Amino acid sequence: xxxxxxxxxxxxxxxxxxxxxxxxxxxxxxxxxxxxxxxxxxxxxxxxxxxxxxxxxxxxxxxxxxxxxxxxxxxxxxxxxxxxxxxxxxxxxxxxxxxxxxxxxxxxxxxxxxxxxxxxxxxxxxxxxxxxxxxxxxxxxxxxxxxxxxxxxxxxxxxxxxxxxxxxxxxxxxxxxxxxxxxxxxxxxxxxxxxxxxxxxxxxxxxxxxxxxxxxxxxxxxxxxxxxxxxxxxxxxxxxxxxxxxxxxxxxxxxxxxxxxxxxxxxxxxxxxxxxxxxxxxxxxxxxxxxxxxxxxxxxxxxxxxxxxxxxxxxxxxxxxxxxxxxxxxxxxxxxxxxxxxxxxxxxxxxxxxxxxxxxxxxxxxxxxxxxxx
Amino acid sequence: xxxxxxxxxxxxxxxxxxxxxxxxxxxxxxxxxxxxxxxxxxxxxxxxxxxxxxxxxxxxxxxxxxxxxxxxxxxxxxxxxxxxxxxxxxxxxxxxxxxxxxxxxxxxxxxxxxxxxxxxxxxxxxxxxxxxxxxxxxxxxxxxxxxxxxxxxxxxxxxxxxxxxxxxxxxxxxxxxxxxxxxxxxxxxxxxxxxxxxxxxxxxxxxxxxxxxxxxxxxxxxxxxxxxxxxxxxxxxxxxxxxxxxxxxxxxxxxxxxxxxxxxxxxxxxxxxxxxxxxxxxxxxxxxxxxxxxxxxxxxxxxxxxxxxxxxxxxxxxxxxxxxxxxxxxxxxxxxxxxxxxxxxxxxxxxxxxxxxxxxxxxxxxxxxxxxxxxxxxxxxxxxxxxxxxxxxxxxxxxxxxxxxxxxxxxxxxxxxxxxxxxxxxxxxxxxxxxxxxxxxxxxxxxxxxxxxxxxxxxxxxxxxxxxxxxxxxxxxxxxxxxxxxxxxxxxxxxxxxxxxxxxxxxxxxxxxxxxxxxxxxxxxxxxxxxxxxxxxxxxxxxxxxxxxxxxxxxxxxxxxxxxxxxxxxxxxxxxxxxxxxxxxxxxxxxxxxxxxxxxxxxxxxxxxx
Numbered sequence: 001x002x003x004x005x006x007x008x009x010x011x012x013x014x015x016x017x018x019x020x021x022x023x024x025x026x027x028x029x030x031x032x033x034x035x036x037x038x039x040x041x042x043x044x045x046x047x048x049x050x051x052x053x054x055x056x057x058x059x060x061x062x063x064x065x066x067x068x069x070x071x072x073x074x075x076x077x078x079x080x081x082x083x084x085x086x087x088x089x090x091x092x093x094x095x096x097x098x099x100x101x102x103x104x105x106x107x108x109x110x111x112x113x114x115x116x117x118x119x120x121x122x123x124x125x126x127x128x129x130x131x132x133x134x135x136x137x138x139x140x141x142x143x144x145x146x147x148x149x150x151x152x153x154x155x156x157x158x159x160x161x162x163x164x165x166x167x168x169x170x171x172x173x174x175x176x177x178x179x180x181x182x183x184x185x186x187x188x189x190x191x192x193x194x195x196x197x198x199x200x201x202x203x204x205x206x207x208x209x210x211x212x213x214x215x216x217x218x219x220x221x222x223x224x225x226x227x228x229x230x231x232x233x234x235x236x237x238x239x240x241x242x243x244x245x246x247x248x249x250x251x252x253x254x255x256x257x258x259x260x261x262x263x264x265x266x267x268x269x270x271x272x273x274x275x276x277x278x279x280x281x282x283x284x285x286x287x288x289x290x291x292x293x294x295x296x297x298x299x300x301x302x303x304x305x306x307x308x309x310x311x312x313x314x315x316x317x318x319x320x321x322x323x324x325x326x327x328x329x330x331x332x333x334x335x336x337x338x339x340x341x342x343x344x345x346x347x348x349x350x351x352x353x354x355x356x357x358x359x360x361x362x363x364x365x366x367x368x369x370x371x372x373x374x
Numbered sequence: 375x376x377x378x379x380x381x382x383x384x385x386x387x388x389x390x391x392x393x394x395x396x397x398x399x400x401x402x403x404x405x406x407x408x409x410x411x412x413x414x415x416x417x418x419x420x421x422x423x424x425x426x427x428x429x430x431x432x433x434x435x436x437x438x439x440x441x442x443x444x445x446x447x448x449x450x451x452x453x454x455x456x457x458x459x460x461x462x463x464x465x466x467x468x469x470x471x472x473x474x475x476x477x478x479x480x481x482x483x484x485x486x487x488x489x490x491x492x493x494x495x496x497x498x499x500x501x502x503x504x505x506x507x508x509x510x511x512x513x514x515x516x517x518x519x520x521x522x523x524x525x526x527x528x529x530x531x532x533x534x535x536x537x538x539x540x541x542x543x544x545x546x547x548x549x550x551x552x553x554x555x556x557x558x559x560x561x562x563x564x565x566x567x568x569x570x571x572x573x574x575x576x577x578x579x580x581x582x583x584x585x586x587x588x589x590x591x592x593x594x595x596x597x598x599x600x601x602x603x604x605x606x607x608x609x610x611x612x613x614x615x616x617x618x619x620x621x622x623x624x625x626x627x628x629x630x631x632x633x634x635x636x637x638x639x640x641x642x643x644x645x646x647x648x649x650x651x652x653x654x655x656x657x658x659x660x661x662x663x664x665x666x667x668x669x670x671x672x673x674x675x676x677x678x679x680x681x682x683x684x685x686x687x688x689x690x691x692x693x694x695x696x697x698x699x700x701x702x703x704x705x706x707x708x709x710x711x712x713x714x715x716x717x718x719x720x721x722x723x724x725x726x727x728x729x730x731x732x733x734x735x736x737x738x739x740x741x742x743x744x745x746x747x748x749x750x751x752x753x754x755x756x757x758x759x760x761x762x763x764x765x766x767x768x769x770x771x772x773x774x775x776x777x778x779x780x781x782x783x784x785x786x787x788x789x790x791x792x793x794x795x796x797x798x799x800x801x802x803x804x805x806x807x808x809x810x811x812x813x814x815x816x817x818x819x820x821x822x823x824x825x826x827x828x829x830x831x832x833x834x835x836x837x838x839x840x841x842x843x844x845x846x847x848x849x850x851x852x853x854x855x856x857x858x859x860x861x862x863x864x865x866x867x868x869x870x871x872x873x874x875x876x877x878x879x880x881x882x883x884x885x886x887x888x889x890x891x892x893x894x895x896x897x898x899x900x901x902x903x904x905x906x907x908x909x910x911x912x913x914x915x916x917x918x919x920x921x922x923x924x925x926x927x928x929x930x931x932x933x934x935x936x937x938x939x940x941x942x943x944x945x946x947x948x949x950x951x952x953x954x955x956x957x958x959x960x961x962x963x964x965x966x967x968x969x970x971x972x973x974x975x976x977x978x979x980x981x982x983x984x
Contacts, residue, residue, distance in 0.1 A: 185389035242423025
């Protein structure tokens with residue numbers, strides 16, 4: 001089925017509740033399942049604190065509301081807003097480095113009177129929009145100059161965020177942009193070149209990253225070398241996951257979590273609590289739900305009716321996967337501790353809202369499709 | 375929005391799809407990686423991590439067992455466990471630690487000089503752990519604290535058990551004392567049955583029956599959080615209390631003996647000849663075992679150790695003294711049995727005995743005139759026994775004395791007893807270095823005849839030998855523990871007397887002659903203890919005095935105390951049906967008659983009344 005872009009506007013929206021509400025029910029169901037898991041895990045990880053659960057519940061409601069609003073807009077309007085949002089974020093990222101708030105040695109927050117927030121979170125949305133918008137304008141595969149410009153668009157905010165410093169977010173944002181360039185059909189030799197450049201850059205990155213980041217990488221390579229220091233998180237996390245076994249210790253029976261051995265267990269290490277309490281089977285189910293969301297996103301991308309929507313939907317889906325992968329790989333010791341939350345489950349409001357906005361845009365791609373009249 | 379041709383869109387979609395296929399493959403690869411990792415952690419290595427998780431969170435708290443009690447033969451408590459009250463504080467429950475400590479100092483509940491150490495403890499420990507402020511509160515301090523309790527939230531009185539000896543100095547050497555466990559103790563006792571918190575026996579009964587008294591510690595498994603705070607108890611295995619001991623000692627007699635001896639140096643041992651039970655075991659000067667058990671400062675302990683009178687030394691089993699004249703009944707019996715003595719024959723005594731080749735005579739303590747064996751014992755005639763010794767020869771003497779267990783351990787159930795010396799030529803050969811000192815001289819045989827020279831005995835050995843005389847050869851191993859009560863089963867197992875020696879080849883008439891002589895010591899005119907007891911006192915005995923240096927200088931009136939003769943007394947009562955055999959030694963007491971016999975009288979006056 002080939003549809004001219006021109007024709008789209010003459011098509012009628014498909015009927016049905018999902019289309020009218022612009023909500024994709026299978027995705028919504030998966031989100032609900034994930035949120036139930038989140039509340040269950042937060043209750044246990046916070047040693048049975050109702051406050052923590054209510055707090056998380058409020059954040060979930062805000063996130064769902066944000067998604068519900070976002071899905072009402074068509075992908076076309078995102079495409080239009082993309083560049084504006086991107087440049088706004090860029091300005092704010094510069095402002096962060098100049099007048100930003102510093103917490104725990106990292107300057108990531110911008111105080112705009114009423115609230116303070118992280119512009120880098122907003123960039124997570126702006127980046128795929130901007131790149132998808134830019135690439136989809138030209139013919140595919142993109143030529144050298146537009147690839148070069150695309151890469152520049154990706155690297156500027158990534159660099160700024162790395163200066164905050166926030167290595168994890170920086171890499172994830174870069175990924176969400178680069179994945180669009182990759183999907184647009186970048187020639188294989190460019191890809192090879194990019195890889196070569198990346199590995200050539202690694203030693204420079206090593207010398208420029210902060211000492212605490214170096215320590216994390218080193219302790220990842222050999223956590224037992226400093227069991228009470230930088231390797232502590234990882235060791236305790238592995239003990240939690242491993243001691244869960246096949247079936248887990250049961251809800252609220254996580255000794256590693258209940259007895260405070262595992263740090264940051266409501267945020268970055270919440271996966272370890274789930275693994276300890278619900279075992280291999282439990283986390284396999286969770287991974288299954290995540291894969292359903294990602295699979296559904298890729299389906300949406302494939303079925304999307306224009307290039308922008310396709311690129312946007314696939315970028316969001318693949319970035320979502322990377323979030324999930326990086327967090328689980330980090331808690332199981334496959335990757336260094338980079339401080340990435342488990343999407344939709346870890347407590348922490350901003351990241352949940354931005355992820356749900358992203359997933360809302362994904363849903364919008366599906367629910368704003370127009371059917372060709374027979 | 376730019377518009378693209380259908381062909382362009384088709385190309386775009388083909389490229390896109392090929393990239394999606396690549397991406398999905400990558401996702402599949404990475405998910406497989408994660409699942410494999412989870413299989414490794416949660417299934418393959420799960421047991422390892424379960425163990426580490428448990429080690430993280432489960433702590434075992436040991437519960438020390440309560441130590442067994444010690445009773446005397448009449449169920450009077452000699453060693454018990456008393457609660458000691460200590461003041462503890464949990465820093466995290468206190469608003470102003472500094473102020474709280476200062477107020478406790480003002481109330482004289484804690485000592486100002488200990489303030490720095492307490493503060494140091496608070497700094498070094500977790501804030502939820504209890505800190506000891508005063509490990510032994512006096513009653514006054516407890517009352518003062520109780521009155522001010524409302525002002526001290528987070529400060530509390532806690533009880534622990536500590537050994538207490540109600541009879542203090544009186545039974546000290548028999549019981550011994552307890553103390554904190556040292557690494558030396560762990561080389562003797564199995565460390566796994568100690569928690570480290572309890573006291574361990576250091577000497578005598580407390581040491582030698584440690585395995586029974588100690589019991590088995592229990593434990594409690596608790597769940598702790600990352601800081602070690604106890605969250606809940608997972609299970610308790612109660613401790614098994616130690617066994618109680620019933621001793622053979624008679625506290626009443628022990629008290630009288632101690633009372634009679636407390637200003638003297640020496641020892642009293644009393645044995646029931648019919649079963650070997652030790653009724654009295656006193657060594658003076660004594661010490662208060664409570665002081666040692668509660669822990670002394672190094673200085674306090676040093677004053678004990680360097681005290682010239684050696685209060686910690688158990689003279690009753692480890693003090694070795696020349697027996698002096700108390701050996702005479704045994705040597706008399708030897709002479710009778712071996713046929714060297716005719717009991718009816720009188721031997722002259724002019725106050726000295728001359729040996730050919732010896733220029734100096736062997737003196738008697740006085741001139742006795744002619745005496746037979748009975749009178750020689752009664753009046754303690756030295757010349758009679760000098761002559762007997764020469765007739766028998768040293769080997770006969772030492773062989774016969776060995777039958778009374780002299781020179782050998784009695785194998786009493788406590789402490790490190792000494793064995794004394796029964797000298798003879800072969801002993802001398804083995805124990806002297808230079809050749810000229812190794813040969814035995816006749817003069818040495820002579821003085822062995824009155825229990826002087828090289829001969830050494832312990833008070834316990836003398837009491838044991840006396841019990842053999844009393845029983846006409848039959849004897850039982852001396853022991854202090856009569857029964858053991860298992861606290862769990864509440865059943866008492868009594869210790870059977872062990873017969874160790876029976877001189878049944880000795881003519882009963884010979885025993886009778888010796889008994890007559892010993893009865894005469896007490897009850898007949900000319901007896902060395904005559905007049906010290908009531909008329910017709912039911913006692914057979916023998917006095918003795920043993921010289922420390924056999925030089926002329928120590929004779930006379932102005933001899934320094936430490937060179938004066940030891941006074942000795944042995945005896946058994948009643949003579950026809952002996953219930954007690956006694957040995958008493960008073961160091962530097964000058965004579966057995968004046969120093970030791972009165973001690974025997976005080977004890978027997980009470981004993982015979984019962």
